[in-house]
Amino acid sequence: MxxxxxxxxxxxxxxxxxxxxxxxxxxxxxxxxxxxxxxxxGHGVSSDEINRTRQAAISFFALDLEEKLKISQPSEKISRGYSKVGERGLAYSQGNQTPPDLQESFAMGPIDPVPESLR
Known part of the structure; x- marks a missing residue:
């Protein structure tokens, strides 16, 4: 389809x-x-805020790799921070062995302290 x-x-x-x-x-x-x-x-986020966020993302991903790596994901248990190209693979979560995904990403979340069990 x-x-x-x-x-x-x-x-x-x-x-x-x-x-x-x-x-x-x-x-x-x-x-x-x-x-x-x-x-x-219907989410209530203004177009201005969406545009500023998009521009911040474009600016971040335009940085040199060395700069982006300064805020890498701290551990596999904490899904926040920068992940470089080839570092992750969705198929792994499904139990499949495939080459890593050709993407880079930046994950954000609440600023709450990370529980000891996730460190």
Missing amino acids: ILNNVPVIDIAPSFLDSQGKQDVSDSIRVACEDVGFFTIT
């Missing part, structure tokens, strides 16, 4: 009531099962 459009899901109803949460959850499930990804609207 070839799809020409990425599903667009309005998540605003999920903030209203339990039925809205269920409806949005169902839409996300269907999009993930049928297409594998989706775009959201």
Whole structure:
């Protein structure tokens, strides 16, 4: 099946009531099962904030590798920080032995202290 459009899901109803949460959850499930990804609207994030965030990402990934490595992922148990090209592979999580993914990434999360069990 070839799809020409990425599903667009309005998540605003999920903030209203339990039925809205269920409806949005169902839409996300269907999009993930049928297409594998989706775009959201109704999140309340301004276009200006989205554009500033996009520009920050573009600027970060334009840095030299040496600079990006200064904020590498601290350990496999902590999914935050920079991962260089070839460092990760989604297939490994499925038990498949394949070459690493040709992507670099930067993961963020809350600033809460990392629990001792994850260090």
